[in-house]
Amino acid sequence: MKLLEERILRDGRVAEGGTLVVNSFLNHQTDPALLDALAAEFRRIFADAGVNKVLTVESSGIGIALLTALRFGCPMVFAKKSAASNLSGDALTAEAFSYTHGRKYELMVEKAYLKPGDRVLLIDDFLANGNALNALLALVGMAGAECVGAGVVIEKAFQDGGRLLREKGLRVEALARVASMEWSETERAGRIVFC
Amino acid sequence: MKLLEERILRDGRVAEGGTLVVNSFLNHQTDPALLDALAAEFRRIFADAGVNKVLTVESSGIGIALLTALRFGCPMVFAKKSAASNLSGDALTAEAFSYTHGRKYELMVEKAYLKPGDRVLLIDDFLANGNALNALLALVGMAGAECVGAGVVIEKAFQDGGRLLREKGLRVEALARVASMEWSETERAGRIVFC
Numbered sequence A, B: 001m002k003l004l005e006e007r008i009l010r011d012g013r014v015a016e017g018g019t020l021v022v023n024s025f026l027n028h029q030t031d032p033a034l035l036d037a038l039a040a041e042f043r044r045i046f047a048d049a050g051v052n053k054v055l056t057v058e059s060s061g062i063g064i065a066l067l068t069a070l071r072f073g074c075p076m077v078f079a080k081k082s083a084a085s086n087l088s089g090d091a092l093t094a095e096a097f098s099y100t101h102g103r104k105y106e107l108m109v110e111k112a113y114l115k116p117g118d119r120v121l122l123i124d125d126f127l128a129n130g131n132a133l134n135a136l137l138a139l140v141g142m143a144g145a146e147c148v149g150a151g152v153v154i155e156k157a158f159q160d161g162g163r164l165l166r167e168k169g170l171r172v173e174a175l176a177r178v179a180s181m182e183w184s185e186t187e188r189a190g191r192i193v194f195c
Helices: A002-011 A032-045 A062-072 A131-143 A161-167 B002-011 B032-045 B062-072 B131-142 B161-167
Strands: A013-015 A019-021 A053-057 A076-079 A091-098 A103-110 A119-127 A146-156 A172-184 A189-194 B013-015 B019-021 B053-057 B076-079 B091-098 B103-110 B119-127 B146-156 B172-184 B189-194
Touching: A002 A032, A002 A146, A002 A172, A002 A189, A013 A189, A032 A062, A032 A146, A032 A172, A032 B062, A053 A062, A053 A131, A062 A076, A062 A119, A062 B032, A062 B062, A076 A103, A076 A131, A091 A131, A103 A131, A119 A131, A119 A161, A131 A146, A131 A161, A146 A161, A161 A172, B002 B032, B002 B146, B002 B172, B002 B189, B013 B189, B032 B062, B032 B146, B032 B172, B053 B062, B053 B131, B062 B076, B062 B119, B076 B103, B076 B131, B091 B131, B103 B131, B119 B131, B119 B161, B131 B146, B131 B161, B146 B161, B161 B172
Parallel strands: A053 A076, A053 A119, A119 A146, A146 A172, B053 B076, B053 B119, B119 B146, B146 B172
Antiparallel strands: A013 A019, A091 A103, A172 A189, B013 B019, B091 B103, B172 B189
């Protein structure tokens, strides 16, 4: 998606170590108008998928998932990362690993909000190793619901997550696919190349 | 706001111990159309406040804050709860306490996204003891920005947070103000009364 790629080139940056930092418009400060345009694109791409629920994981997936659900006219559920005392009754849980934070965590969704008959679209801001999406996919399976696809804002296509999910048969659509982020020690900056 | 009060009475419940559980439409599963109506109401209430930034805290404030920012046509920033390795450079931090999780945590906003000249509207899902809003207010102060008010979806008016913030001179607007939630041991349920 050209609008997004241009924005990443303009306002994103590659941090030392190869992290793509998009804190100024996607996952710390957010640009609501941009996110709304991305949501419209997910609505267009998955128009015929019969989506009746959008599922994401806190925190940075929530904004784009909510706008997408608003356009589908369906509820949005966000999986929680740890046991909170106000989670009631039975919950589905799956383990995931965050490379950003360097630790394992548990993803949890109350059973009441993910059910057989649900046609679930997974939405997230990033796809790299696919840990979060795999855990969400496991939750959908445990619930007996159907996953109709995954929409991610940015895929790091040089990592394995997307390929492995697609090999499982999941329809994965990324609005921007980063082919490489070469880090230059001399320039102390990275060059982002899209697929 | 009548629409919200009716929804709380219909789909909310009081858990043992006096927690108001609105997981089915506000902070686990979310109803995007309801949240959009709440955002429109915040836009109406704060129409003349010159808002040019919306600030909230992850996770459950993000959805309503983003929709509100979309209507104001301004960025939305969410404060993060712990140091993540992809937070760059200088950050403003303030301490807060979560009664839900029973522990202290650090709220953090990168300096780049909160600046002198910003007219900041705080948005959150709940106001009880006011811990999160007080920490956000501190961050706005540290940045040399101006806080033009706080919009919360549900205020527990029987707790002190709202009163203390208003005594400080902050404009606090709640879309639903809960006066009491009487727990009946016999019925194993609570009765919600609005102000």
